[in-house]
Amino acid sequence: MRRDLITDAAIALVAEHGMRGLTHRAVDRRAGLPEGSTSAYFRTRKALIEGFVARLAEQEQQEIVLDPTDLAGGIARTIDGWLVERNRTLARYAAMLEATHHPELKTIMVHSPREQATALAEALGHEDPERAGAHFTAFIEGLLFYRLVGGGSTAGPAPGTEESVRDLKNAVEKALRP
Amino acid sequence: MRRDLITDAAIALVAEHGMRGLTHRAVDRRAGLPEGSTSAYFRTRKALIEGFVARLAEQEQQEIVLDPTDLAGGIARTIDGWLVERNRTLARYAAMLEATHHPELKTIMVHSPREQATALAEALGHEDPERAGAHFTAFIEGLLFYRLVGGGSTAGPAPGTEESVRDLKNAVEKALRP
């Protein structure tokens, strides 16, 4: 579908050149479509932004399924997956920052992982699971952010490798302890 | 100094409107200077970006001094301070994202907290302090990011309050445990 072609190109652009790289014509070029296509589907820039954010949300909608006998491992593999999907994750961060001065975007980006984390904390017997879940989510977010954009060269093992998963699992285990 | 006036206006702009809001003329207006001023001090946009990032780095250069008898409390207060300085912290995140497709910026943003964290982990008797320090830094970063831009309404207590510091301290204590 043409619409998805456009939003996907927008995501790639935002990841590679930041929000500033997101222009109607740049999307046209990137998607290999004739000039004006993006403008026809998303007349205003705001619509274009909302479009690509909705696409992001749509792609990440699927619930994270975890094996109870290897919780930390499963979570670690999920995080590693996000690192591998570098572009999508970078675009998501750009969108979150954008949502700061563009609140409508928050409605689109429902943050389901958050509730899952609370439930998890409850199951693990944390007192105050709400708070523990929030902290856990923050930790995950931080790990991801740090490995993706922070730290420079010392950002840890290459994503997608067993070593990366092992390192992440080690961190997750620590964070899961009650 | 005029130069600082300009970079400070740039920081505010980036925080409030994102990287896209950073244009020479917008900085002029924001700083209350005549048109062309920003362009005179930072001829290219790249120079302007490097200028404001350098200013950010300069302002955060001071080492974080910690009271050994209340480590977690001190760190919590530091984080809370970053939350209060919302604009500066938001601008820093924008800059980090920017550094992703603009590597020269990484040179400017030397990340001294990182080494401090490693030293701290070592002092606290973690085996593998390097890794523990990295994880700790990631956790802090995540807490900060989550409370600043993530989570929407459930982003926790208002920054600057005692409750905020208490909540952060609780999280930091957990993260500091070997």
Place this chain on the structure above:
DNA sequence: TAGAGTCCTCTACATCTGTAGAGGAGGCTG
């Protein structure tokens, strides 16, 4: 096959943006 409706491409235009340089005001040096 005619007509209606949809989807797409192209072109237009006001505005904004990056970048450059001319030239003036004011201070410092001799």
Place this chain on the structure above:
DNA sequence: CAGCCTCCTCTACAGATGTAGAGGACTCTA
């Protein structure tokens, strides 16, 4: 005082950008 230098303001301009609408190609229905 004359000359020079630095700092600043103003104006210019090519190119990019957001947004709009005209009109063509194509598809579906009767």
